[in-house]
Amino acid sequence: MSYLLQKDGFRCVPVAIANLMIWSGDSTTFANQKIDYSLVRGALSELCHCTRAGTDYSRIVYGIRQVVDVAYEYRADFSISYVIKHLKNYGCVVMIYADGDATHISLVEKMNKNGSFRVINDIRGRITNVSKKCFVRIIKESSKKRLLGGFFVCRM
Numbered sequence: 001m002s003y004l005l006q007k008d009g010f011r012c013v014p015v016a017i018a019n020l021m022i023w024s025g026d027s028t029t030f031a032n033q034k035i036d037y038s039l040v041r042g043a044l045s046e047l048c049h050c051t052r053a054g055t056d057y058s059r060i061v062y063g064i065r066q067v068v069d070v071a072y073e074y075r076a077d078f079s080i081s082y083v084i085k086h087l088k089n090y091g092c093v094v095m096i097y098a099d100g101d102a103t104h105i106s107l108v109e110k111m112n113k114n115g116s117f118r119v120i121n122d123i124r125g126r127i128t129n130v131s132k133k134c135f136v137r138i139i140k141e142s143s144k145k146r147l148l149g150g151f152f153v154c155r156m
Contacts, residue, residue, distance in 0.1 A: 003107070004037060006125040012105045013055040014044035016094050017063045019107045019120050020153065023092055024070050054103070057149075064094070064151060072153040077143055080136050086152045087111045096149035098142040099123045 003022055006015045018040050021030065031043040048055050048063040064072065070091075075082070083093055093108040107120040116129040130138070142148035 003120045003127060004035070004040060005127070006121050007037060010052045010054065011040055011045060011050055012121065013048050013060055013063065014040040014050050015121050016105045016107055017044055017048070017060075017067055020064065020068050020070070020092070020094055023107060023109065024068055024153075024155065030067055060096075060105070060151075070153045070155070072151045075150050075152060077148055078139070078150055078152075080132070080139060082152075083108070083117075083135075083139075083150070084111055087117075090152070091154045094151040094153060096142075096147065097138050098145045098147040103147050 003019045004015050006012055018035050021035055030039060033039045033043060044050075044063065044067070047066060048059045050059075061074070064070075072094075086093060087108065087110055092110070094105060095108050096103060096105045098104075104123045106122055109118045109120055111117055112129060114129075115132045117132070117135050118127070119130050120127050122128050122130070139148060
């Protein structure tokens with residue numbers, strides 16, 4: 001799987017949706033376009049009404065429903081144990097979290113054998129492994145700011 005990374009400061013939602021498409025294996029195209037960054041800049045950004053000011057939560061939900069054939073449960077607050085159980089047994093998490101005073105969204109693909117979490121398109125636009133300690137801190141800080149949310153996705 002070759003995931004996409006964000007190339008600007010505001011398209012994290014379309015990137016997360018494109019990466020969810022890649023993760024699910026559901027489709028290699030959308031709107032007759034290959035899943036690549038031109039799709040992120042074009043059709044997916046339009047679908048989600050993505051602007052430099054951000055993307056409204058309702059448009060995230062709309063984008064996921066329109067593009068990817070997956071089952072998911074949305075949770076506005078959750079624990080690290082819930083994330084671990086989901087990743088081990090069901091699928092991935094599309095996680096909304098605090099980035100300073102702003103908000104970011106990434107795909108949490110899996111929990112590695114060493115206990116770290118593989119995060120696709122982190123706040124720096126990378127694929128990285130985040131330690132459990134750091135991941136817990138992100139969840140707690142985001143929850144305090146009421147900027148935490150997760151789409152707990154299952155394979156169909």
